[in-house]
Amino acid sequence: MGIWRSYRLRVQRQRWLARAFLKRRELQAVANRTGQIKPEDILLFSTFRNEDMRLPHFLQYYRSLGVNHFIMVDNASTDGGAAYLKDQPDVSLFHTDASYKKARFGVDWLNWLQRKYAHGHWALVVDPDELLVYPFCDTRPLRALTDWLDASSIKSFGAMLLDMYPKGRVDDTPYRRGTDPLQITEWFDSGNYVIKRNPKFGNLWIQGGPRARAFFPKAPERAPALNKVPLVKWDKKYAYVSSTHMLLPRGLNLVYDEWGGEKASGVLLHTKFLSTFTEKAREEMERRQHYANSTEYRAYTETGDVNPDLWCKWSERYINWRQLEILGIMSKGNWA
Amino acid sequence: MTVGVVMLVHTAFERAEQLARHWVDGGCPVVIHVDKTVDNAKYDRFVAALADLNQVKFCRRHRCEWGTWGLVAGTQSASELMLKSFLQVRHVFLASGACMPLRPVRELVRYLDSRPRTDFIESATTSDVPWTVGGLDHERFTLRFPFSWRKNRYLFDRYVAVQRLFGFRRRIPEGIVPHMGSQWWCLTRQTLSAILQDPDRPLYDKYFSKVWIPDESYFQTLARVYSVNIESRSLTLSKFDFQGKPHIFYDDHLQLLRRSDCFVARKVWPRADRLYQAFLIDDAATMKGAEPNPGKIDRIFSKAVDRRTKGRPGLYMQSRWPNKDWENGITSGPYSVFGGFGELFENFEPWLAKITGARVHGHLYARDRAQFDARQSHFNGALSDEPAIRDQNPQMFLTNLIWSTRGERQAFQFGPSDAQKISWMIAKDPNAQVAVISGCWAVPLFMSNRNFADLRHEAAQLQRIENEHLAALRSPWAKARVRIWTMADFIESPMEALQLVVDEMTGKTSRRLTEAPRMHNLTGFGQFLQNLKNQGMHPYLMGDFPVETTPLNQAPKPRKPYLVK
Numbered sequence: 022m023g024i025w026r027s028y029r030l031r032v033q034r035q036r037w038l039a040r041a042f043l044k045r046r047e048l049q050a051v052a053n054r055t056g057q058i059k060p061e062d063i064l065l066f067s068t069f070r071n072e073d074m075r076l077p078h079f080l081q082y083y084r085s086l087g088v089n090h091f092i093m094v095d096n097a098s099t100d101g102g103a104a105y106l107k108d109q110p111d112v113s114l115f116h117t118d119a120s121y122k123k124a125r126f127g128v129d130w131l132n133w134l135q136r137k138y139a140h141g142h143w144a145l146v147v148d149p150d151e152l153l154v155y156p157f158c159d160t161r162p163l164r165a166l167t168d169w170l171d172a173s174s175i176k177s178f179g180a181m182l183l184d185m186y187p188k189g190r191v192d193d194t195p196y197r198r199g200t201d202p203l204q205i206t207e208w209f210d211s212g213n214y215v216i217k218r219n220p221k222f223g224n225l226w227i228q229g230g231p232r233a234r235a236f237f238p239k240a241p242e243r244a245p246a247l248n249k250v251p252l253v254k255w256d257k258k259y260a261y262v263s264s265t266h267m268l269l270p271r272g273l274n275l276v277y278d279e280w281g282g283e284k285a286s287g288v289l290l291h292t293k294f295l296s297t298f299t300e301k302a303r304e305e306m307e308r309r310q311h312y313a314n315s316t317e318y319r320a321y322t323e324t325g326d327v328n329p330d331l332w333c334k335w336s337e338r339y340i341n342w343r344q345l346e347i348l349g350i351m352s353k354g355n356w357a
Numbered sequence: 358m359t360v361g362v363v364m365l366v367h368t369a370f371e372r373a374e375q376l377a378r379h380w381v382d383g384g385c386p387v388v389i390h391v392d393k394t395v396d397n398a399k400y401d402r403f404v405a406a407l408a409d410l411n412q413v414k415f416c417r418r419h420r421c422e423w424g425t426w427g428l429v430a431g432t433q434s435a436s437e438l439m440l441k442s443f444l445q446v447r448h449v450f451l452a453s454g455a456c457m458p459l460r461p462v463r464e465l466v467r468y469l470d471s472r473p474r475t476d477f478i479e480s481a482t483t484s485d486v487p488w489t490v491g492g493l494d495h496e497r498f499t500l501r502f503p504f505s506w507r508k509n510r511y512l513f514d515r516y517v518a519v520q521r522l523f524g525f526r527r528r529i530p531e532g533i534v535p536h537m538g539s540q541w542w543c544l545t546r547q548t549l550s551a552i553l554q555d556p557d558r559p560l561y562d563k564y565f566s567k568v569w570i571p572d573e574s575y576f577q578t579l580a581r582v583y584s585v586n587i588e589s590r591s592l593t594l595s596k597f598d599f600q601g602k603p604h605i606f607y608d609d610h611l612q613l614l615r616r617s618d619c620f621v622a623r624k625v626w627p628r629a630d631r632l633y634q635a636f637l638i639d640d641a642a643t644m645k646g647a648e649p650n651p652g653k654i655d656r657i658f659s660k661a662v663d664r665r666t667k668g669r670p671g672l673y674m675q676s677r678w679p680n681k682d683w684e685n686g687i688t689s690g691p692y693s694v695f696g697g698f699g700e701l702f703e704n705f706e707p708w709l710a711k712i713t714g715a716r717v718h719g720h721l722y723a724r725d726r727a728q729f730d731a732r733q734s735h736f737n738g739a740l741s742d743e744p745a746i747r748d749q750n751p752q753m754f755l756t757n758l759i760w761s762t763r764g765e766r767q768a769f770q771f772g773p774s775d776a777q778k779i780s781w782m783i784a785k786d787p788n789a790q791v792a793v794i795s796g797c798w799a800v801p802l803f804m805s806n807r808n809f810a811d812l813r814h815e816a817a818q819l820q821r822i823e824n825e826h827l828a829a830l831r832s833p834w835a836k837a838r839v840r841i842w843t844m845a846d847f848i849e850s851p852m853e854a855l856q857l858v859v860d861e862m863t864g865k866t867s868r869r870l871t872e873a874p875r876m877h878n879l880t881g882f883g884q885f886l887q888n889l890k891n892q893g894m895h896p897y898l899m900g901d902f903p904v905e906t907t908p909l910n911q912a913p914k915p916r917k918p919y920l921v922k
Binding site for chain 1: 599607609658661662664665667668672674675676677678680683685733735739740741745746749757761
């Protein structure tokens with residue numbers, strides 16, 4: 022990489038950080054317990070809107086993995102989610118009514134909070150409908166992974182987004198608050214992903230899966246990106262560029278091996294297609310606050326209705342991380 | 358007689374304390390060396406925590422950084438203190454704060470008691486060990502390393518390069534031959550004291566203090582000078598990954614460790630509560646007292662290193678995206694590509710599936726849709742037959758298909774009317790078996806009911822495309838197993854050619870084909886080609902087809918539907 026390009030990326034990173042700094046004013050602390058954060062703690066950052074249904078299981082899932090503190094941004098929820106989170110002992114809650122889109126889909130807010138609170142910590146950035154799975158997650162806590170990453174001098178850990186869906190139409194089985202959404206959305210596409218390298222940021226750009234085949238059959242290049250780098254040993258100089266798809270400095274995006282080997286990686290089980298989806302898609306269409314003029318949500322409503330059946334004969338039923346490992350969706354790398 | 362444990366500690370002090378107590382409970386005195394970089398408050402707390410045990414002593418502290426002399430200096434101080442303070446000690450066992458005794462300490466003592474003169478230290482000459490980090494093997498003894506590998510990698514590398522450039526060499530002190538091995542050893546009092554009390558020790562120390570990673574060579578080299586009986590293996594089970602850092606054991610390794618029959622394992626994750634519970638508190642007496650047998654653990658860890666360095670061939674995913682030519686196998690398994698067979702025969706696909714048992718697809722790269730077996734809309738891995746999705750990345754469409762169907766042989770048709778982007782990839786892939794009957798694209802044209810001008814135009818185009826494809830298959834870069842016949846040659850002896858193809862696919866040669874696919878009726882095909890020629894389009898890929906003119910007044914013999922030999 023030439024000096025000129027590396028300089029331009031540096032300027033870009035500083036621009037994102039400056040933007041995050043300006044956007045900090047949009048955030049008001051509702052319950053700030055960040056004083057409790059201890060130097061070794063693993064932190065989780067998330068933005069949400071009207072996710073009250075999912076929050077109890079979300080917290081429980083990540084607590085059991087060993088996340089020590091949750092820093093959550095409530096973007097103008099109208100349900101009881103904020104009230105619920107406010108009383109959780111390990112949650113710091115921030116509130117904003119500002120535009121999700123103008124905060125670059127929440128990235129600016131989280132970049133700011135991470136800069137402020139995550140320096141020197143392992144920070145996990147996930148949405149409330151994303152559940153992290155990593156090698157040995159059934160027997161080893163998240164701390165085992167981060168300790169190993171530390172010992173291996175690895176600063177970032179990739180986890181691809183894997184769209185999960187139910188068999189049948191999405192609102193056939195109603196989701197009950199607090200239960201495991203994977204009991205309903207237990208199917209996924211095992212091998213229809215395509216990858217390109219993004220020369221500018223060095224990350225891989227992954228597309229495919231059920232959303233590409235069901236909603237973008239004629240224009241798959243418009244399908245959503247699935248590559249993510251959600252777990253990073255954060256430094257206040259880092260910045261996410263676009264969702265958690267890529268970061269700067271670009272070395273953090275190199276979560277893949279280029280010489281034939283496999284690096285360790287995980288998967289974010291994306292449980293978007295629950296019964297709550299139908300209503301959400303309608304609402305988001307009206308709000309138009311999502312990426313690329315909400316192309317994705319438009320596609321959902323265009324292809325018939327917002328109650329799709331994504332299941333096909335070759336869908337795979339989720340069992341555990343080992344299954345994903347064997348299918349080649351994630352890898353243990355040299356962690357054994 | 359007993360065993361003394363020298364313990365090197367720099368972190369996880371609670372675990373270290375637990376271990377020290379365990380060793381002492383087993384009757385082993387312990388001398389602990391604590392890294393000088395640890396702050397004094399922590400150190401004092403650690404010392405205070407163990408103050409109730411008079412079998413535990415602390416030696417002078419040295420600054421320890423990976424790959425530097427400090428570790429050896431610390432070991433020396435601790436060993437001296439051990440030999441001086443605990444006269445009943447016959448073997449000294451070097452361990453770290455993350456070393457876990459897997460078998461009861463009494464068993465270790467008994468094991469060593471029955472081998473009173475044996476030194477357990479892995480020690481091999483530099484030319485015989487493969488596990489060197491940074492490509493430094495013999496050079497670690499002949500160059501100088503004043504810069505830290507961890508903190509000043511750039512200067513470290515530059516300084517090595519400069520020394521190489523000028524041919525700089527240090528002289529190895531006389532009387533010693535450099536040996537290397539695991540830093541975790543167990544030496545007898547005799548050998549250890551001989552090393553520590555050697556009159557030449559200042560000389561050796563001075564030399565080794567500038568050697569790269571002296572903790573893997575100092576005792577390993579000097580033990581060779583004094584020991585009467587070296588058993589070149591470590592009693593500590595310690596596996597290293599490809600970066601030279603030790604693999605870590607977690608709770609889920611419990612059964613594996615139990616069955617290894619090793620005395621001590623390193624390194625154990627400090628928070629692996631179940632392991633500490635099982636081995637230190639319950640004091641696992643479940644082992645059979647057999648010789649250490651780390652084979653199974655070896656396999657698991659060497660597999661992990663393989664996965665990290667070589668990966669699974671033919672897999673492209675979020676954490677494996679090899680640069681060109683570094684794929685270690687473009688696809689994950691063999692597959693067959695047929696050109697022209699589907700056009701020449703009426704029922705080639707079902708016939709091939711029946712004969713070979715393989716999964717036979719149609720034209721996967723057809724312009725209108727991917728023709729999966731039985732023309733289903735989706736296939737393994739939830740691949741879609743939508744052409745737009747396939748053409749978004751035609752290469753990955755194929756690698757995904759082959760990956761998702763591991764264990765089942767795939768075959769598909771590929772011709773000039775298909776999307777051509779994978780032509781080169783197939784040609785370069787050693788897993789591909791390509792059989793082409795060139796010129797068969799003319800058969801559907803011949804049988805169609807279309808205007809001749811259109812046919813002529815399309816024929817010219819298809820011929821051009823197929824010619825390019827054949828050029829790829831014949832190029833010096835082609836690694837696929839390729840068979841090409843012209844249509845005329847193939848028709849001369851179709852059974853021989855089919856037999857060859859089927860044998861290659863199934864890997865068997867014994868069975869003769871008894872049933873052939875039905876060929877289209879080609880009466881008049883020669884004339885069709887001649888007509889193309891007469892219109893100025895020269896069809897050359899099908900070889901020389903005679904223009905058969907049926908004699909007048911003679912009824913044509915009907916062709917047999919089956920061709921049996």
